[in-house]
Amino acid sequence: MQAWIDFGEGPLFRFSFVLMLLGLGRIFVLTLVNVAEAYRRSPDKILNYREIRHKTIAWLIPTSRLWRKRPVYSGISFLFHLGLILGPLFLTAHVNLWKLSVGFAWFTLPQGLANLLTLAAIIGALALFLMRVFYSPARALSRRQDYAWPLLLAIPFLTGYLMVNNTLTAGAYQAMMLVHLYTAAFIMLLIPFTKIAHCVLVPLSQLVTAVSWKFPAGTGARVLETLGLSERPTWVDKPRLDIAPVKLPDLIKVQSQKKEAKAS
Amino acid sequence: MNRVRNFKLFLWSLIGLGAAVATARFMFGLGATTNLSDAVPWGLWIGFDVMSGVALAAGGFVLTATVYIFRLEKFHGIVRAAVLTAFLGYVAVAVGLLFDLGLPWNIWHMIVFWNPHSPLFEVGWCVMLYLTVLLLEFLPVPAESFSSLARVRTLLVRLRLPLVIAGISLSTLHQSSLGSLFLIMPSHVHPLWYSPLLPVIFFLSAIALGLMMVTLEGLITSYLYRRPPETELLAKLGRAARWIFLIYLGVRFTDLVVRGQLEHLSEGVWQVKMFWVEIALSAVIPSILLFISKVRNTLTGLWIVAPTAVVGIVLNRINVGGLVHQQRGETLYLPAWTEIIISAAIVAGAALAFLYMVEKFHVWERHPVDPEAQPKAMPAFDIASFASLGSPQIRSRTVYSLAFIFAAALGFSLLSQNALSSRGMDPAPVGKARGWNEMWIDGNLDGFGTSFAHQKHFARGGGDSTSCAICHHANLPHDRFTGCYQCHRDMYSATDAFRHNWHASPAGAALRCFDCHRLGEVKSAATAKSCSQCHQDLKPSGVVIAVKNNQAASYTEAMHGLCLGCHKEQAAALNKADLARCGNCHRERKPLVDDPVLAKRYEVLESKGVIVPKVSEPRFPGFPVPTPPESQMSLQDRP
Amino acid sequence: MKAILTDTTLCIGCRDCVVACRQANTLEPEVPRRWETRDGLSARNWTSVVERPNHVYVRKQCRHCLDPACASACPVGALRKTSEGAVIYDSSKCMGCRYCMMACPYGIPRYDWDRPVPYVRKCILCYGRIKQGKPPACTEACPTKATIFGDRDTLLQEAHRRLHDNPKRYAGKVWGESEVGGTSVLYISDANLTFLTRGRELGDNTIPGRTASAMHAVPFAFVGMAATMSGISWIISRRMDLQPKIPKEKPEDQKDKRDE
Incomplete structure (x- = not known):
């Protein structure tokens, strides 16, 4: 078992960690480039950057509208994210490993606070999972991976917590370490290619939305139809083909009229 | 256009691997990579x-x-x-x-x-x-x-x-x-x-x-x-090239004749074989083939000639550039995989730039038709997921960057820990010092060591049990005669004397973490229980040297640390400078055996190629008589 | 011009010179690495004592050639022969090409392979000390005066005197007197010291002289090539201009001409 642990600490960790970092960088850059491309192609070039900035910041700050509307959910979610990010990053044990392997270290959390954050992440994950299961609007929006993620994320936190705070036998400890390492690696491998990529895409979310509004409604569906691929994948709601699509020439006409009005 | 796409995917993967190695190269230096x-x-x-x-x-x-x-x-x-x-x-x-x-x-x-x-x-x-x-x-x-x-x-x-x-x-x-x-x-x-x-x-x-x-x-x-x-x-280029190949061949051999170095060709060393391979590939084969018009004028012929000549002349550059240099020591240089990857990645980068240029600009008479270069091409759909991959341009971005990051991650995982920490030190496991009254101490068992008058030193220390404790400072549990080599396990680097993995393994001591570490505390050597809290019989009585918890210094360091302090003191006290000099302990192997006095104490085990002390009766009854180990080291001469 | 004379018949192999060198140059303790040669020299060991058969100990160090190959090879002039005799190294100029290591006929310079910011390392004849009028640390430490420091001419006289006085004791040669144009580190010995150059006699010609002829040809080659090419170009284009124009060009070729 020690050999498997060594592999998980060494090559596997390096592979998944680097893939996570580069993958997140890649998805961020690709999103930016593709947004720029979409903007270049859209007929309407007017973007309210100030509003986009405001909205982006508002969604990140805990005093936003959502907090007032759904304080319990927001609170749990906030604590969950706090534990998820700060816990592993500033855990003394993790930082020590960095110190040993590459030679530099940074600020670490006191053990008590780290324990609290870990618990917050575990409890938060469970609560979010239960909310998805029992809250019908959430259930309606959920895909299969949305149920799996909170549970998957909880595993390394749970094993880590147990290893630090319990008197385990050597065998149990090693088994737990194995689970801890391999699930963490698995999560890191998945992060850039799944919805967890929102950890870097959040700042772009409002921009993407704003740009996508620049295209007439139903465009995507119409492209599919044109290509003879109107059968949609099962997890997407049926496209609303009933909305009469705005014709491009009309839109341009409206725009030019607007411009003329402005000029006059 | 699958050929172009697959080729570019391959090139991007190489660049990804190269990026990983490049990071290690610039972070840890040339020795690491x-x-x-x-x-x-x-x-x-x-x-x-x-x-x-x-x-x-x-x-x-x-x-x-x-x-x-x-x-x-x-x-x-x-x-x-x-x-x-x-x-x-x-x-x-x-x-x-x-x-x-x-x-x-x-x-x-x-x-x-x-x-x-x-x-x-x-x-x-x-x-x-x-x-x-x-x-x-x-x-x-x-x-x-x-x-x-x-x-x-x-x-x-x-x-x-x-x-x-x-x-x-x-x-x-x-x-x-x-x-x-x-x-x-x-x-x-x-x-x-x-x-x-x-x-x-x-x-x-x-x-x-x-x-x-x-x-x-x-x-x-x-x-x-x-x-x-x-x-x-291309055939016309070949027609011109054949003469240059011939002239080159002529110059090489005329030069050898004029300098009178032809005799080297009859030597049986690998450099001569390398010379013939190089000459054949870089001059003989291309010039002969290019003189045959059927070869020169056909695609297949050119596909044979061009790569042969390229490989041959590149071989010439590599040979002159270092491969056939008189090896200064005994080492033969072969490039590390990391070096090959960097070279390949640089070529891949140049190739990608070339493809970009020919697709974008008027390099050839006729522009290559490449959908990726056309921004208005129809979007591609992934049949499996029905997801739009966007226009070919967007799609190529997506897949090439994917190839890059996977290759880079793979590269990082392949870099060895040793390369990353750049120690460049091969492990040098230490063997037992042999003998009893006279000891032969050569940690790495290469035949070069020092003879140590164990009995004399024991007597000088007082001749009783306290004099043992001057040097012997720790025993393995349940052992009274632990040799230095059992904790100081590497000749040149410090080793873990505690063996955490063994203690924690179910197959070993199978201890729980909290048998040594305290609950809720950061688990480190400093906060854990000391060895003696479990092992009562660790220290011989009257120990002078303190035992640190888990790190044992390298064998050389331990030995020098033990001997040099006293020797320097004694050298000053007795006004005998030689006592503290390297040569006082480190003697040559050969004179040691030639010396009539020392020859009485040591013998060469011809079958094993090592020098061992002649085993004498132990002074202390009950002590085990050490037997010469099955050494793997030979008596090869040093340069 | 200062120099070191090492008499291997006096050397007892005590390695005090090695220890003194390490202290004088504040070198880190050394452990064997993958990249090191077995003669004992390394980036952290600028001198070593090589044991030869029959109790012969030979101290190995930079020879401080009178016309050093390393200094001639260095593209940025980081290595320099000083008037005091030392070949010194300016780490602030070095760019790490390691051509000096390739060029040295004695294989002396060593490299910091394990560092991200590596430098070339070798004996600098304790340049700082000899500037202050002190001898190099190694010669000061030698207990038997087997290695001594002084003016090169004086030391040469001394070496020849010893050879003359005791011809049986020495192999009749001062190593470094004329080898590769002479070196500032001289040896007299009872054994053959060609092992220091891997068993080869280097001859008395200076090493930089070997490239000098090729380097002297450089300006001529440049001007000559440029002149030849200009001439050929002029002749050919003139002949093409004078040729009666025949409209034989294919349409494709005309497209090419557009670029001209």
């Missing part, structure tokens, strides 16, 4: 990236001379591609050099600090200048696409002839000066290669290689883009 050593300071990155790179890019000056000086207009169709190849080749050389230089950020020093005696100084300047010339020669091509650059383009086209002449002269200089680099190493380079004519030999082979590289590049791109190859033109 290369097999270079003090005996072999130049390796693959000089031999291939720099020396072969410059020679491979020789097609640029050969073809510009053909077209613009000799006015053979029929080659006009391939001159642009040749100039582009040359330009990218020199950029690749510069990048390769940045990897190889120990202090790459100082590369500009060549411009400021001059040493005109140095051939490398001249090569550096010529490469810099020629790179500029090549840029100016090629710039009119991309300038076609930008109407704002029309005036620049006109100016550059007008300046073409002087530029071409400057380019040819500069190339002549540095292609040959790469040979001059090795004139300074008469005692290193094997006599079959070392010659005052090295500059001439390098220049000739560069012309031949340039022609062959232009041919090869034409063949590869015509395969990739499924465009008709310029067989007729």
Whole structure:
């Protein structure tokens, strides 16, 4: 078992960690480039950057509208994210490993606070999972991976917590370490290619939305139809083909009229 | 266009691997990522990236001379591609050099600090200048696409002839000066290669290689883009090249005869075989094949000749660049995989840039048809997920970046821990010191060691049990006679005396973490229980040296630390300086056995090739008589 | 011009010179690495004592050639022969090409392979000390005066005197007197010291002289090549201009001409 642990600490960790970092960088850059491309192609070039900035910041700050509307959910979610990010990053044990392997270290959390954050992440994950299961609007929006993620994320936190705070036998400890390492690696491998990529895409979310509004409604569906691929994948709601699509020439006409009005 | 896409995917993967290795190279140094050593300071990155790179890019000056000086207009169709190849080749050389230089950020020093005696100084300047010339020669091509650059383009086209002449002269200089680099190493380079004519030999082979590289590049791109190859033109290049191959062959052998070095050819060393392989590939086979018109004029024939010649002449550069140097020690240099990856990644980068240029600009007569270059192409759909992959441009971005990041992650996972920490130290496990009243201490069992008068030292320490404790400071649990080597397990690096993994393993002590660490505390050696809290019998009574918890110093350090302190004191007290000198303990092996006094105490175990003390009766009854270990070390002589 | 004379018949192999060198140059303790040669020299060990058969100990160090190959090879002039005799190294100029290591006929310079910011390392004849008028640390430490420091001419006289006085004791040669144009580190010995150059006689010609002829040809090659090419270009284009114009060009070729 020690050999498997060594592999998980060494090559596997390096592979998944680097893939996570580069993958997140890649998805961020690709999103930016593709947004720029979409903007270049859209007929309407007017973007309210100030509003986009405001909205982006508002969604990140805990005093936003959502907090007032759904304080319990927001609170749990906030604590969950706090534990998820700060816990592993500033855990003394993790930082020590960095110190040993590459030679530099940074600020670490006191053990008590780290324990609290870990618990917050575990409890938060469970609560979010239960909310998805029992809250019908959430259930309606959920895909299969949305149920799996909170549970998957909880595993390394749970094993880590147990290893630090319990008197385990050597065998149990090693088994737990194995689970801890391999699930963490698995999560890191998945992060850039799944919805967890929102950890870097959040700042772009409002921009993407704003740009996508620049295209007439139903465009995507119409492209599919044109290509003879109107059968949609099962997890997407049926496209609303009933909305009469705005014709491009009309839109341009409206725009030019607007411009003329402005000029006059 | 799958050929192009797959090729680009492959190139991007190489670059990804290269990026991982490059990180290690610049973070941890050359020792971590290369097999270079003090005996072999130049390796693959000089031999291939720099020396072969410059020679491979020789097609640029050969073809510009053909077209613009000799006015053979029929080659006009391939001159642009040749100039582009040359330009990218020199950029690749510069990048390769940045990897190889120990202090790459100082590369500009060549411009400021001059040493005109140095051939490398001249090569550096010529490469810099020629790179500029090549840029100016090629710039009119991309300038076609930008109407704002029309005036620049006109100016550059007008300046073409002087530029071409400057380019040819500069190339002549540095292609040959790469040979001059090795004139300074008469005692290193094997006599079959070392010659005052090295500059001439390098220049000739560069012309031949340039022609062959232009041919090869034409063949590869015509395969990739499924465009008709310029067989007729390439055959004409071959017709010219065959004479150069012949002249080159003639010069090589005339030189050997004149210098009187032909006798080396009958030596049975591997360098001679290497010489024949190189000569066959770089001159004999290409010149013979190119004289056969059926080979020269067919695609298959060219596919055989060009790669052969390229491999042969690159082999020549690698040979001269370090492979056939007289090995200064006993080490034979073979490039590490990391070195090969970096070289490959640089070539891949140049190739990608080339493909980008030919797709984007008017390099060839006919533009290659590539959907990726067309922004208005229909979007592609992934059949499996029904997700839109966007236009071919977007799609290519998606898949190429994916290949890059996977390759980079793979590269990081393949880098060994040892490479990352850059210790460059091979483990040197330590063996038992042998003997009793007289001990033979040679930790790494190589036959070189010191004889230690155990009994005498014991007597000087007082001759009772407390005198044992002067040196013996810890025993393994349940053992009373633990040898030094059992904790100080490596000759040169500190080892873990505690063996955490063994204690924590279910197969070992199977302890729980909290048997030693305290709950809720950071688990480290400093906060854990000390050894003696569990092991009562660890210390002999009256120990002088303190035992640190988990780290045992290296064997050498432990031994020196133990002996030198007392010896220095005694040397001062008794006014016997020799007592504290290295030679007092470290003696040669041979005189040790020749010495009539020492020969009584030691014997050479011929079968094992080691020296062992003659086992005498132990003074203390009950102590085990140590037997000589089955040593693996031989009595090989040192240089 | 200062120099060191080492008499291997006096050397007892005590390695005090090695220890003194390490202290004088504040070198880190050394452990064997993958990249090190077995003669004992390394980036952290600028001198070593090589044991030869029959109790012969030979101290190995930089020879401080009178016309050093390393200094001639260095493209940025980071290595320099000083008037005091030492070949010194300016780390602020170095760019790490390691051509000096390749060029040295004795294989002396060593490299910091394990560092991200590596430098070339070798004996500098304790340049700082000899500037202050002190002898190099190794010669000061030698208990048997086997290695001594002084003016090169004086030391040469001394070496020849010893050879003359005791011809049986020595192999009749002063190593470094004329080898590769002479070196500032001289040896007299009872054994053959060609092992220091891997068993090869280097001859009395200076090593930089070997590249000098090629380097002198450089300006001529440049001007000559440029002149030849200009001439050929002029002749050929003139002949092409004078040729009667025959409209034989294919349409494709005309397209090419557009670029001219």
